Amino acid sequence: TDDGSSKLLRLAIASVVSALYLAALALARPFKRDDDLYLACTANLLLLCCFISGTVIQLCESAAYDNMCYTLVGFDSARGASEFVIALTAAMLAASLLVVVFKTVSAVRAPTIRLSSSGRPPVLELSPEC
Numbered sequence: 001t002d003d004g005s006s007k008l009l010r011l012a013i014a015s016v017v018s019a020l021y022l023a024a025l026a027l028a029r030p031f032k033r034d035d036d037l038y039l040a041c042t043a044n045l046l047l048l049c050c051f052i053s054g055t056v057i058q059l060c061e062s063a064a065y066d067n068m069c070y071t072l073v074g075f076d077s078a079r080g081a082s083e084f085v086i087a088l089t090a091a092m093l094a095a096s097l098l099v100v101v102f103k104t105v106s107a108v109r110a111p112t113i114r115l116s117s118s119g120r121p122p123v124l125e126l127s128p129e130c
Contacts, residue, residue, distance in 0.1 A: 015051040053085040
């Protein structure tokens with residue numbers, strides 16, 4: 001379409017799909033290692049926040065109604081909304097990096113037994129028949 005980038009439907013569908021995937025990911029827990037699950041959930045949460053932030057910016061740039069940005073979102077202009085989204089994105093990235101650094105440091109300091117063939121900890125789960 002000619003005005004496809006200005007439609008909210010794309011962002012709404014992307015937000016819903018991303019939220020459903022995040023819920024399925026948290027419930028299904030498809031990864032063996034918890035670190036992988038946490039990283040996947042964090043990445044999907046950041047993606048969801050980007051879609052929602054895009055919706056906020058799209059609403060504030062719309063000139064269909066007077067004062068719509070302040071009424072729906074609480075910002076006086078699209079510039080204020082964009083500055084908020086940039087600050088929020090920077091804060092989310094900084095928090096994600098801090099979590100990754102913290103997990104890395106704690107994993108390096110924790111003593112573990114590792115297999116010589118793969119360098120990973122051994123899987124010590126018992127089968128359900130035991």
